Amino acid sequence: MVNSVRVAGVGMTPFGKSPERTAREMFADAADEAFEDADVPREVVDEVFYGNFMGTFAERQGHQGPMAAEAAGVIAPSTRVESACASAATAIRSGVNQIRGGQSDVVLIGGAERMTNLSTPEGTEALAAAADALWEVRSGITFPGAYSLMANRYFEEFGGTREDLAHIAVKNHEHAVDNDLAQFQMSIDVEDVLEATMVCSPFGLFDCSPMSDGASAAVLVSDEFAEEHDLDAPVEITGSGQHSDHFALADRASIPETPAAERAAKMAYEDAGIGPEDVDFLEVHDCFTIAEVLALEALGFYEPGEAITAARDGETWKDGKLPVNLSGGLKAKGHPVGATGGAQLSELTKLLRGDHVNSDAVEDAEVALAHNAGGTVASCVVHVLEVDE
């Protein structure tokens, strides 16, 4: 019998600009909140998995596993997990596997990223390291550039417009308005998106998630540990999946599709014994507006070519049939890359428990899903969460 995994507690710093704060300082805060929320003492932690992508560039800091554990006040085996923007979800998956395999009862997971201490060109360069250094980066491709290629190819194959994409940014901003942890608590309209400074055709500034600083953490425990210690941990991680694809975008069989997400989702669904029709709401990796479209199609909620109008038609809004990115997503909540997967877990856990500012939108919900992608989805991690009735 495989041990099941419960989310005992979650924490995250507000996302935004705090260029002076080191990653270790931010992670210390997120972990502190997670321990408090879990009501679990630090000394019972068996292992730490910490996500971080660009700390060797942004802070000249390698070897961050023990650094993160120490900041959290934990003496335990500790590993930095790096999988670009999917680093934290990969850390979560490492923790889930540890508990399921019986090696650990209590795992601290999370991640942190400090980005705004860099200039925009420097940050752009650091992020580009997630692409193929030989066959993409040397042509000057940036992350907005790579996703622009996917968007332009999507338009060519399936149709769609900049305006369709703009509705996604408008929705995610609207969802973040009451979220005090979000970087942008402001409404925008379609015109704002369409008239913003161009970054990379077809993306203006509002099609792109921002550079952000922040950290996230969670205490995961075995079902057995939760019972023995009488923990209030109603959210269970019932499904976990991860997959990969060809590294360079040019080598993918189809440029506007993300089979790594499709395969990761298939694993997570089978693991949880559910299908997309059972999911009540989700957080997806909307690093750029098109990314939300590609995610919803790969995860099985829409056929290829059909998710482009989901936000415009209101389906993925707070009051729609499938609320997507109730936290504000990467677009409005912010995207400190190594922390993002942990922030998705934190927000979904609160939404399911009923203590999130947007919980009212999903009052009777039981099943949620998180999709965290690395690079142009050369890697992807999907988790399914379920809450006790």
Add this chain to the structure above:
Amino acid sequence: MSNGDEQRDSGYDDFLDAIEDGEPYYLESPSGNGWLPPRIVDPRTGERDLEEADLPETGEVVAYTTHYVAPPDFADDAPYVVAIVEFGPVRVTGQLRDTDPDDMEIGQEVEIGVDRKESDDERLVVFYPV
């Protein structure tokens, strides 16, 4: 990130040399899949016997985008257009030259070449309209 002018990257620099020598190639597996070097295995099939094959003289643009925001080592090149071009069984990423992005179309035929960046004189793969 460059290692300086003298330090070569095997595979990558060999490919650029071959373009400059007028004999561009790609690596083909027995199944007919095409890849760029360095590789010893077809990642789609696991076949290990890859052989050099002549790159078709012209390719077709499958996607392109204009970059307005550039990393520091492309600062003097911006704005620039990056494209993915399909040469038969292999796709190559590079910058479009001698083309107004407003006149570009997916499907346009291009030839491959090598140019140097404004920003730091490093070589890069480029495409010229046919």
